[in-house]
Each structure stands twice: as structure tokens, then as C-alpha cells.
Amino acid sequence: MNERMVPEVGVLADTPAVVQLNAWLRNWARRLDFRLVDERRCLPPHWVLALGNKGLLGMQVAERDGGLLGLSNFELLRVQRQLGAIDLTLAFFVGLNNGLGIRPIQRFGSPAIKERYLPQLASGRILAAFALTEHGAGSNPLGLSATALREKEGFRVNGSKSWSGSAAWAGVISVFTRHLDEQGRDCGFVGLCLDAEQPGMRQGSEALTLGLKGMVQNQLHFDAALVDPDRVLGSPFAGMAVASDTMAYGRLGIAATCVGGLWRCLQLMMRYSTRRSLGSHRLWDHQYTQRVVDDALCAATAIGGWVDDLALRLDQGLPEAPPQVLAAVKWMASEMLGEVSDAALQMLGARGYCDNNPIGQLWRDARITRLFEGPSETLATFIGQRVQEQPVATLDYLEQTAPGKIAAQRLRQWLADAGPMERLSAGTLRLGECVAWLMLYAQPLDEPSRRWVDFRLEQALHTWERVRSPVRAMPGLAEWINANAGLCDEPQPGEDSTIDPLLMSREGL
Structure with missing residues (x-):
């Protein structure tokens, strides 16, 4: 080791x-x-x-x-x-x-x-803040309901946004809504750059999140806010393209941050395992401990190298990686950080469960990485869809390296054997996960990391094979679950933080 x-x-x-x-x-x-x-x-x-x-x-x-x-x-x-x-x-x-x-x-x-x-x-x-997500349109931004109605003076914005990071602290916010023409017809999406003092825009409640507690994430509300036409980002009809470009790059940034989190987990595991005495030997002397650390090291170095490669492609002016590749690196990095942070907490035992030690907070903070900028399931499904519907882009990306040529050949065989799958099926999702592992396999890796990727790829293939079998029928499932769990979530007594109506401004009534 x-x-x-x-x-x-x-x-x-x-x-x-x-x-x-x-x-x-x-x-x-x-x-x-x-x-x-x-x-x-x-x-x-x-x-x-x-x-x-x-x-x-x-x-x-x-x-x-x-x-x-x-x-x-x-x-x-x-x-x-x-x-x-x-x-x-x-x-x-x-x-x-x-x-x-x-x-x-x-x-x-x-x-x-x-x-x-x-x-x-x-x-x-x-x-600065970015406001795209709504309560009814999270992983599906095409379902946005907030609107910007085109008028002679500009855009009349109505609707609400949710979970917008730093919005309550921001001096400028990029907001994305549906674009309606003067007759109210849908013209796609528009991105607008709004000042914090924009009339008709007001800050909403803050989300009490499980992790990243030091960051504010809150709602935004728009009540017939009139926005100047010179506030448009890009074309008035290309708002989703602007948002997609921003989110794709954001996924690469999340992956890089997750790699840093992996190195922090490794640091804490090494400190603890080499200092923790178990009678005549240290925790580190157990082969299982070394295996856990080595797997985490494989993840940190392999994914870190992948992020570096994608960044250098951008800097060198090479064709940008397809969006499914950026989705894959974010999926991989966030899944591995979740797995490794959990392994680190487990290794620390009771010390890991105590909040005065840093791993518990890291574990909570890491959990969001599998949710924002595309939940893992949504990203894996997107990768699977792209590979089935537009396989050439993924194959071209893979075939740029010697191991990638092997990966591309395997992908061709998978697609031929599997045949067409429904776009939102579990099979498409699991295919996307397998393709993400293939993309990592295509990177320059040392031998221990390649063996680790091989092993994880085989696990992913086994899972994909299993979900292609029929799912049992489950009539009356909700009633059965309620009978076993009981209905215990009725409102409970608690603090009342609302202002008395007699003390509110007229606008607050």
C-alpha cells in the first residue's frame, strides 16, 4: 500500500x-x-x-x-x-x-x-445569484411556469423561484422564465439580468437545508415586475441555451469541488486510522482499512484527472465535450463523494457521529452534490437517453484515447444487445451509469485505478441487467405501508413565527 x-x-x-x-x-x-x-x-x-x-x-x-x-x-x-x-x-x-x-x-x-x-x-x-428552479420544475426546467410577457416597455415578469443560492444576499440575479409575446403566445425561454432593487421582485423564505447551512437558499417572487429589454442575456429566445451553458459548466465546477472533498476524506481517514490503537496494532494495519482508503484514493485521482482533462480541452480551444460527458463527470464525482464521506464517517465510529468532529458536517454538506445541478437519477437518465438517441457524440469522445477505443467497442455491443429502451425507464438510467464508468475508464489511469474502475463497471453492469427484468405488481402498496408505519406526521405544536395581523403593514395583510 x-x-x-x-x-x-x-x-x-x-x-x-x-x-x-x-x-x-x-x-x-x-x-x-x-x-x-x-x-x-x-x-x-x-x-x-x-x-x-x-x-x-x-x-x-x-x-x-x-x-x-x-x-x-x-x-x-x-x-x-x-x-x-x-x-x-x-x-x-x-x-x-x-x-x-x-x-x-x-x-x-x-x-x-x-x-x-x-x-x-x-x-x-x-x-450574484442564478434563479431557474421552481417548486414544480426542478430537474425538468422545461416545466417552468414563471413568465415574462413582452410589452412595449420591456418584459412583465410573474411567478416564483425556489432554492436560489445567495439570492437574498445578491446584488444581481440571472432569472430564467418562459417568454410570452404580446399576444401571450409561448416563444420559448428568456434569461434576464435583474438588479437586486428591481421593482416588483421580492425575496421569499429561506430553505432550512440539511447541509451547506452557512449558505442562504431562498425563494424569489415576481409580481408584475417590469424589466427593461436591455436586461436580456443573449437572445430573447435563447434563455434555455444560456441556462444550459451555465449549468453544464457548473457541473464541472461541482466535480472539481467534490474531488477536493474526496481528498479531505482521505486526510481524515489516514489521520484516524494511523493513530487509532486496537490493542497491539493500529486500525491502519487492517487490510480492510487499507482497501477502503485505496478505493477512495482511486476515486480522487481518477476523477481529478478527468476534471483536469476537460478543463484543458476548454483552455486549448478544442471542441467542447458533449453535455452528457459533463453530466457524467458530475454524476461520478458526487456519487463517489457521497460514498467515501459515508465510509470515512463509518471508519471514525462514534467520533464520526459527534458534531465537534468535521466528518459529520462534511457528510451532510456532501449530500447536496447528488441533488443540485441535476439529481443523480436525472443525469444518469439523460446520459442513457443521449447514448441511445445520439450515440456518435459519445463514441467520438471515447475513441480519443487507447482505452477509450476499447470502451467504445463495448458500448456498441451493449447498444446492439439491449435494443431500444423507453426514455424514462430504469434500464435507460442504469445504462447511463454504465456509460459514466466507461467514460472514466477511457481516461489515463494507473493500474490500481484501472482495476478499481473495471470492478465498479462490472457492478454497474450487473445492476443494469437486474433492472431489465420485470418489476412485480404492487396493488394496495400505499395502504400497506401506512398500516405498518402509522400516520404520525400530523401538525405538531411548535413556534409561531408569523407577525400578528394587527402589526403588519397593509401590504403584508
Whole structure:
């Protein structure tokens, strides 16, 4: 095992800019109390100021646009990895501002919008948010119900948004709605860049989340808000394309952050297992412990190399990876972080279950990665659909490497053997998971990592084979479950936080 600790391939050196930024982050993080932030459900203002002063809240904003760093994609994602190893709440706060927040403005905003907001965003003087999700349209953004009705003066926006990260703190918000023409006919989707002081827009309630408690995620409500036409991001009819571009890049950022989280889990497991005495030997001396750590190391190095490769493709001007590839790397990284953080908590035993130790918070924070920017099931289904309906793009991506050529041949055989499957079937979902493992197999890997990927791919194939068998009929299932569980979720006595009507403003009545 000692010889395995330094991977043989796939390790790229950080640039001087990344080395300097990560060194500053490591030193700065020693002064931060992440547990207190979790308990108070709020980031301290001095964190935002410090990050802004270093340019970390607008890492890719060029100097000509008011930025301090102007990092490449590779550099930004390496910094995100370091942030993920420090604290996931901190990492996703920074990542949201750089990705979902700034990217649509930087890529699709008008010159006037860029001039107004980018310098302030890059310096952290204001924050940015992204509002797409609704209560009835989460993993299916095509189901949006919020509307922007075109009028002579601009767009009249009505509706609500949910779970918008940093929205209550933001100075500018990218909002995506259905686009209705002056006759009320559906014209697709439109993206709008709104100032926090936009008349007719109001902040809604905050979600009390399981993890990432230090970040605010809240609702937004639009009551006939009149938005100037110069606030459009890109084309008035290309709102979903703008949102899709932003979310696809966001998935790559989430994957990089998850890789950092994997390294943090490895660090905690190594510290504990090499110090924990079990009589005459250490926990580390057990072969099972070493296997758990080695599997986690395979995940961190293999997925980290995949993220690096995708970032370098962008920096080198190569054709962008198909969207199913970005969905796959996010699926893989988030699933592995969930698995490894759970293994780390288990290894620490009772210490892992105590909230004064960091693994419990990391485990809770990691859970969201399998939900936002596409739940794992939705992403796997999307990958499976794309592979069946447009296989050439995936095959072309795989065949760029020697192991990828082997993977492509296997995929062709799978598709021939399986035949057509329904788009939303369990078979399509499990096929998507298998393809994600094939994509990882196509990366340059050292031998231990390749053996690990081979093993996990065989497990995924076995699961795919099983779900293709019929599911038993389950009449009366809900009644049977209720009979065994009981109905125990009626409203219980609790705090009343509503303001008395006699004390409300007229608008609040």
C-alpha cells in the first residue's frame, strides 16, 4: 500500500497563480470556524471581503473588466478543488458566484451589463445569484411556469423561484422564465439580468437545508415586475441555451469541488486510522482499512484527472465535450463523494457521529452534490437517453484515447444487445451509469485505478441487467405501508413565527 500512495499517471502541476492562491487559502482557513458558520447558518461578512480582495469571487474576470486574476479553466477548477478540501460550504459559495453567478453575465450580458456588474462582482462588493428552479420544475426546467410577457416597455415578469443560492444576499440575479409575446403566445425561454432593487421582485423564505447551512437558499417572487429589454442575456429566445451553458459548466465546477472533498476524506481517514490503537496494532494495519482508503484514493485521482482533462480541452480551444460527458463527470464525482464521506464517517465510529468532529458536517454538506445541478437519477437518465438517441457524440469522445477505443467497442455491443429502451425507464438510467464508468475508464489511469474502475463497471453492469427484468405488481402498496408505519406526521405544536395581523403593514395583510 505504501508504494500506491503516489499515483503513477494523471498528475498535472499547478500553475504559479494556483500555487499562490491555494497557499493563501490554506493559511487563511486556519483562522476560520466552519462549525460556527454551520450552527449560525450564515457566512461572516469578513469572509466575503477577504475572498473579494483576493479576486476569488470573480476568478475568470479579466483585468480589463475589473478582475484581479483572469484565471484559465484549469486554474479555476484547481482552486475549486482546494476549496472543496477546506470546507464544502465555503467552496460552493465561491463556486456559485464564479459559475452560476458570473458566467451568464460574462458570456451573454450586453457590454453595458458587463461594465456595470463585473468589476463589483470580481471584487466581492456585490454577489450574484442564478434563479431557474421552481417548486414544480426542478430537474425538468422545461416545466417552468414563471413568465415574462413582452410589452412595449420591456418584459412583465410573474411567478416564483425556489432554492436560489445567495439570492437574498445578491446584488444581481440571472432569472430564467418562459417568454410570452404580446399576444401571450409561448416563444420559448428568456434569461434576464435583474438588479437586486428591481421593482416588483421580492425575496421569499429561506430553505432550512440539511447541509451547506452557512449558505442562504431562498425563494424569489415576481409580481408584475417590469424589466427593461436591455436586461436580456443573449437572445430573447435563447434563455434555455444560456441556462444550459451555465449549468453544464457548473457541473464541472461541482466535480472539481467534490474531488477536493474526496481528498479531505482521505486526510481524515489516514489521520484516524494511523493513530487509532486496537490493542497491539493500529486500525491502519487492517487490510480492510487499507482497501477502503485505496478505493477512495482511486476515486480522487481518477476523477481529478478527468476534471483536469476537460478543463484543458476548454483552455486549448478544442471542441467542447458533449453535455452528457459533463453530466457524467458530475454524476461520478458526487456519487463517489457521497460514498467515501459515508465510509470515512463509518471508519471514525462514534467520533464520526459527534458534531465537534468535521466528518459529520462534511457528510451532510456532501449530500447536496447528488441533488443540485441535476439529481443523480436525472443525469444518469439523460446520459442513457443521449447514448441511445445520439450515440456518435459519445463514441467520438471515447475513441480519443487507447482505452477509450476499447470502451467504445463495448458500448456498441451493449447498444446492439439491449435494443431500444423507453426514455424514462430504469434500464435507460442504469445504462447511463454504465456509460459514466466507461467514460472514466477511457481516461489515463494507473493500474490500481484501472482495476478499481473495471470492478465498479462490472457492478454497474450487473445492476443494469437486474433492472431489465420485470418489476412485480404492487396493488394496495400505499395502504400497506401506512398500516405498518402509522400516520404520525400530523401538525405538531411548535413556534409561531408569523407577525400578528394587527402589526403588519397593509401590504403584508
